[in-house]
Amino acid sequence: xxxxxxxxxxxxxxxxxxxxxxxxxxxxxxxxxxxxxxxxxxxxxxxxxxxxxxxxxxxxxxxxxxxxxxxxxxxxxxxxxxxxxxxxxxxxxxxxxxxxxxxxxxxxxxxxxxxxxxxxxxxxxxxxxxxxxxxxxxxxxxxxxxxxxxxxxxxxxxxxxxxxxxxxxxxxxxxxxxxxxxxxxxxxxxxxxxxxxxxxxxxxxxxxxxxxxxxxxxxxxxxxxxxxxxxxxxxxxxxxxxxxxxxxxxxxxxxxxxxxxxxxxxxxxxxxxxxxxxxxxxxxxxxxxxxxxxxxxxxxxxxxxxxx
Amino acid sequence: xxxxxxxxxxxxxxxxxxxxxxxxxxxxxxxxxxxxxxxxxxxxxxxxxxxxxxxxxxxxxxxxxxxxxxxxxxxxxxxxxxxxxxxxxxxxxxxxxxxxxxxxxxxxxxxxxxxxxxxxxxxxxxxxxxxxxxxxxxxxxxxxxxxxxxxxxxxxxxxxxxxxxxxxxxxxxxxxxxxxxxxxxxxxxxxxxxxxxxxxxxxxxxxxxxxxxxxxxxxxxxxxxxxxxxxxxxxxxxxxxxxxxxxxxxxxxxxxxxxxxxxxxxxxxxxxxxxxxxxxxxxxxxxxxxxxxxxxxxxxxxxxxxxxxxxxxxxxxxxxxxxxxxxxxxxxxxxxxxxxxxxxxxxxxxxxxxxxxxxxxxxxxxxxxxxxxxxxxxxxxxxxxxxxxxxxxxxxxxxxxxxxxx
Numbered sequence: 047x048x049x050x051x052x053x054x055x056x057x058x059x060x061x062x063x064x065x066x067x068x069x070x071x072x073x074x075x076x077x078x079x080x081x082x083x084x085x086x087x088x089x090x091x092x093x094x095x096x097x098x099x100x101x102x103x104x105x106x107x108x109x110x111x112x113x114x115x116x117x118x119x120x121x122x123x124x125x126x127x128x129x130x131x132x133x134x135x136x137x138x139x140x141x142x143x144x145x146x147x148x149x150x151x152x153x154x155x156x157x158x159x160x161x162x163x164x165x166x167x168x169x170x171x172x173x174x175x176x177x178x179x180x181x182x183x184x185x186x187x188x189x190x191x192x193x194x195x196x197x198x199x200x201x202x203x204x205x206x207x208x209x210x211x212x213x214x215x216x217x218x219x220x221x222x223x224x225x226x227x228x229x230x231x232x233x234x235x236x237x238x239x240x241x242x243x244x245x246x247x248x249x250x251x252x253x254x255x256x257x258x259x260x261x262x263x264x265x266x267x268x269x270x271x272x273x274x275x276x277x278x279x280x281x282x283x284x285x286x287x288x289x290x291x292x293x294x295x296x297x298x299x300x301x302x303x304x305x306x307x308x309x310x311x312x313x314x315x316x317x318x319x320x321x322x323x324x325x326x327x328x329x330x331x332x333x334x335x336x337x338x339x340x341x342x343x344x345x346x347x348x349x350x351x352x353x354x
Numbered sequence: 355x356x357x358x359x360x361x362x363x364x365x366x367x368x369x370x371x372x373x374x375x376x377x378x379x380x381x382x383x384x385x386x387x388x389x390x391x392x393x394x395x396x397x398x399x400x401x402x403x404x405x406x407x408x409x410x411x412x413x414x415x416x417x418x419x420x421x422x423x424x425x426x427x428x429x430x431x432x433x434x435x436x437x438x439x440x441x442x443x444x445x446x447x448x449x450x451x452x453x454x455x456x457x458x459x460x461x462x463x464x465x466x467x468x469x470x471x472x473x474x475x476x477x478x479x480x481x482x483x484x485x486x487x488x489x490x491x492x493x494x495x496x497x498x499x500x501x502x503x504x505x506x507x508x509x510x511x512x513x514x515x516x517x518x519x520x521x522x523x524x525x526x527x528x529x530x531x532x533x534x535x536x537x538x539x540x541x542x543x544x545x546x547x548x549x550x551x552x553x554x555x556x557x558x559x560x561x562x563x564x565x566x567x568x569x570x571x572x573x574x575x576x577x578x579x580x581x582x583x584x585x586x587x588x589x590x591x592x593x594x595x596x597x598x599x600x601x602x603x604x605x606x607x608x609x610x611x612x613x614x615x616x617x618x619x620x621x622x623x624x625x626x627x628x629x630x631x632x633x634x635x636x637x638x639x640x641x642x643x644x645x646x647x648x649x650x651x652x653x654x655x656x657x658x659x660x661x662x663x664x665x666x667x668x669x670x671x672x673x674x675x676x677x678x679x680x681x682x683x684x685x686x687x688x689x690x691x692x693x694x695x696x697x698x699x700x701x702x703x704x705x706x707x708x709x710x711x712x713x714x715x716x717x718x719x720x721x722x723x724x725x726x727x728x729x730x731x732x733x734x735x736x737x738x739x740x741x742x743x744x745x746x747x748x749x750x751x752x753x754x755x756x757x758x759x760x
Contacts, residue, residue, distance in 0.1 A: 077456075077457070077460050080457050080459055081459070082457070082459040082460040082462075082463045083399055083402075083459050083462060083463050085463065086402065086463055086466060086467075090570075129636065132636060132644050132647075133581070133584075133585065133636050133642065134642070135581055135584070136396045136398070138396065138397070138398045138399045138459075139393055139396075139398040139399075139577055139580075139581050140581075141399065142398045142399055142401075142402065142573060142574070142577035142578075142581075143574075143577055143578050143581055143629070143632060146570075146571055146573055146574030146577065146578070146625055146629075147574065147578070147625060147626065147628075147629035147632075149570060149571065149622075149625075150571055150574065150621070150622035150623075150625035150626050150629070151622070151626060153496060153571075153619060153621070153622040154618065154619065154622040154623060154626065157617060157618070157619050157622075158617055158618070168495070168496060169492060169495070172474070172495070173474050266467060266470055266471045266474060267471075269463060269466065269467035269470075270464075270467035270468060270471055272463065273460055273463035273464050273467060274464050274467065274468065277456050277460045277464055280455070280456065280460075281454060281455070281456070308475075312479075312482075319478075319481075319482040320478075321475045321478040321479055322474045322475050322477070322478040324471065324474065325470075325471040325472060325473070325474030325475035325477075325478065326471070326475050327471070328467050328468055328470070328471025328472070328474075329468060329471050329472045329475055331467075331468065332464065332467070332468025332469075332471070332472070335464055335468070339450060339453070339454050339456075344455070345453075345454045345455070346453070346454065346455060347454070347455040
């Protein structure tokens, strides 16, 4: 058990958990600010960024692609704002216009360019390949202390860990201004918090989390983790602090259970092949949210008039 | 490329290409006009949830059809399956937004990602089935027109025609609900049912668009044409039909482009044609377009500078602002040495006199409708009648000549 687990399951599991947490943290604020679909939009628009980076460098290398993806995300946010202002269009529609057009452009570029000899296609972008991020050089638990074995770690793991740490640190550092401006933007700007900058920074942080997670696990997990764990957590408590902890717990649970079900679930039903881990993680997070919707203590709307 | 494109536009590049082009045009018309209500209701992104929620339905339908001993690739069966899960997704969005304290956008995102994720799980299950190796269900993600059959085109055509007919028949109640649900309810319309029809329409368009543009991009056909049409008109009827036409044109031109160059996938190019029309509209549409706004702003600026310049002339003050000088020079009100011309003196006198008239008018008329119109630019003749102006003139005395020299 130990040997095989460390070699085949430990790293994908850790990467999945880290990606889930990195997305769930900013997701809490996005949900409270009614910007939940920013995550959806970002995960679509990173495709053209990645393809353009590939066309420029001619290779599937990580950093240019991350830069391209982040650039595309920023361009998309600016475009959405521009269209909203210039055309006086509601945010949802502006978002829909921008992300579909950019995704379409990404697919078109991808089909036009010769990517047959590299591993870059739309399916990969959508559901990643969590299962392939194995730690081949590991021989068991003791490899964690072994330098040569550690060198063989999939590079996604340290990268994801760094990004998650940064996002967690930023959340802690800007906790007060974030919390105040999320709940009462007018009050926040009255006490001198630059709400516009903060709001943009939140979107950028979400984009960084999305891009890093996207590279490792594909965009489905990104969208699901931005929304499902924080939404479920929102139904569990009235306190933001508690909500964050719940969301981290739900994200971890989704990633763990999803990964296990994807790998072993089919065997229980007599199947022989594993199913998509990314899809399963999203499904589990949805199941958790469904349970929260049905049974969580703070699920119903209070204080507000019922919408008819 | 050009001759091939023209051939495709004129439906001359083969049976299949013509089929795809006509199908895409019909789908575009249905999507554009049907999407209008979604846009007016400010729920454009609900269509994204619906579109992603079709994927598990496609997978389940395939599994069920294979289990029943069928082929599994029958388009009608797959579309039926996708419609069922899309409907479930839609109901869940409504339920979450209404029954829990989550906002609609969170509900949309949750349904979208979870259904899509589950759909991917089903696709990987199907890949391991013996019948599933060649299923090609991935084509529903981004659409595939290469192997379209005549019966597929018929499905799209009939579905599109039904959707357009529904829009036509129900445009009045749906408009009413989109603008003012409470009023519609008071008027005796069943708002909930009309909302359902609206969503059913969106779902129908999504489902028939799956084969052609794929579930990720079909959203674009529902959102972009109405947003574009909104730039050209302020009337709902106008938006519906313009959106329909824009959608139809994008579908047709996009399909023709893709037929003329085999490496161009149909779905993305249709979306990009659509986005091109949008970009053109946001820039050049009269009234709401960017160019129109820039021109409006410049005209306003010129009027302000002209007015301020004339008043400065009347008071005999020197003018320093370069734009004011340019404006006055261009309409030949001052000479090169900044001395007022004959016409300039006359207009300056009139401007000063109007300013005095306004002063009196604002003192005399406490009515907001009159004194509130004063902005330094509105000519007093447009607000007061000639005899009212004459009464004011009696108070301030006869005209005086101004600004003989600087």
